[in-house]
Amino acid sequence: MTEAKKTTIVLFSGDYDKAMAAYIIANGAAAYDHEVTIFHTFWGLNALRKDEEVLLPKKKSFMEKMFGKMMPRGADNMGLSRMNFAGMGPKMIKDVIKKHNAVPLPQLIELAKEQDVKLVACTMTMDLLGLQKEELFEDIEYAGVAGYLGDAQDGNVNLFI
Amino acid sequence: MNVDKVLDATGLACPMPIVKTKQEMKGMEAGQVLEIHTTDPGAKSDLTAWAKSTGNELLELQEDGDVLKFWIKKG
Numbered sequence: 111m112t113e114a115k116k117t118t119i120v121l122f123s124g125d126y127d128k129a130m131a132a133y134i135i136a137n138g139a140a141a142y143d144h145e146v147t148i149f150h151t152f153w154g155l156n157a158l159r160k161d162e163e164v165l166l167p168k169k170k171s172f173m174e175k176m177f178g179k180m181m182p183r184g185a186d187n188m189g190l191s192r193m194n195f196a197g198m199g200p201k202m203i204k205d206v207i208k209k210h211n212a213v214p215l216p217q218l219i220e221l222a223k224e225q226d227v228k229l230v231a232c233t234m235t236m237d238l239l240g241l242q243k244e245e246l247f248e249d250i251e252y253a254g255v256a257g258y259l260g261d262a263q264d265g266n267v268n269l270f271i
Numbered sequence: 272m273n274v275d276k277v278l279d280a281t282g283l284a285c286p287m288p289i290v291k292t293k294q295e296m297k298g299m300e301a302g303q304v305l306e307i308h309t310t311d312p313g314a315k316s317d318l319t320a321w322a323k324s325t326g327n328e329l330l331e332l333q334e335d336g337d338v339l340k341f342w343i344k345k346g
Contacts, residue, residue, distance in 0.1 A: 138286040141293035143325055212284040221290065 117144040117267040120258065124153025124182060125191035126200055126215055132271045133157075133218035139267065140225035148222070149258045151232035154271075155239065157219065158231055158246045159184045166242050174240025181239065185215040223249065230257065272330065272342060275303040281310045281338060288314045289321050292343070296327065299345050304330065307341040314339055 117139035121132045132148060139146045150158055161184035170178065182188045190199040207214050213221065222229070229250040236242070236252075243252070251257075262268050278295045280288045288309045295305055307318065315332070318341050322329040326346040333340045 134286050137290055141286065141289045142321060143293075210284055211282050213287060225290070 115142070115144045115266040116147075116261060116264050117142075118147045118149065118258065118262045118265045118269070120149045120151060120268075120270045121154035121157060122152050123191065123271055124156045124188055126185070126188035126203065127190050127192075128271050129154065129157050129185060129188060130215045130218065132269070133215060133222055134213075135267075135269065136222050136227050137218060137225060140222065140227050144266070145261075146222075146225075146227040147230060147258075147261045148227060149230045149232060149253070149261075151235045152239070153181070155231055155235060155241055155246070156182045156188060157185045157215075158229060158250055159241070160245060160247065161186060164244050166244055168242060170240055177239045178241070178245075185219055188215070228261075232258075273304060274306045274342070275299065277306045277308070279308050280314075281308050283309065284311055285313050285317070287311075289317055292318065292321065293325075296343070296345055301345050304342055304344050307343065309339050309341075310337050312339075314341075318343070 117136070119132050119136055121129060123129060136146050136148055188200070189197065190203060193199045204214060230253050231246055231250055233252050233254055276295060276299060278291060280291050283291065288307070288311050292305070292307055299305060319329055322343050328344040328346060330342040330344050
């Protein structure tokens with residue numbers, strides 16, 4: 111085989127179902143021997159959030175605190191893009207996932223890390239939403255649009271979810 | 272057929288059959304054969320496409336009730 115192919119995914123959405131689709135494709139592509147990058151921006155950043163409260167070195171402004179409280183803290187706390195039913199939807203979908211032996215989102219993210227999928231956080235939107243590095247997973251990278259394009263221009267599969 | 276390893280992926284849903292197959296194949300040598308059992312109906316096209324694109328050879332595919340069996344030779 112020649113040089114490794116590349117897959118890049120922009121995860122813009124912070125919905126459980128959409129993030130699940132993104133991570134299934136990422137894991138599939140990694141199994142296809144692709145070099146895989148997921149670029150998390152806007153609401154998609156929440157997939158990289160730790161689920162516990164973190165002591166922050168930099169104090170948050172009022173708006174940043176509001177954003178922090180209103181956004182899901184970590185993949186497992188995300189809502190559904192359809193049929194969320196004020197939080198009942200995710201419970202139902204997780205039940206169905208279990209019943210069908212599918213892999214829940216937090217484990218898909220772990221699996222992606224094991225398969226060396228490159229997880230990137232967009233620093234500009236981190237700033238907008240007031241997310242600090244300490245709130246996100248340790249083993250990720252930080253970049254902007256040029257960092258994404260650097261990967262995407264050689265991409266064989268480029269998706270925006 | 273000479274089978275070097277058997278992977279039981281029954282009950283697992285997408286994307287696990289190909290992820291597990293890839294992981295299993297990683298530890299094998301070229302020319303060795305992996306037998307895979309799965310119950311995911313999508314695996315039929317998934318594993319066929321995977322073998323083709325990753326330079327491995329799908330030797331045989333059998334349907335045994337609900338279980339799909341694949342034999343893939345590492346390229």
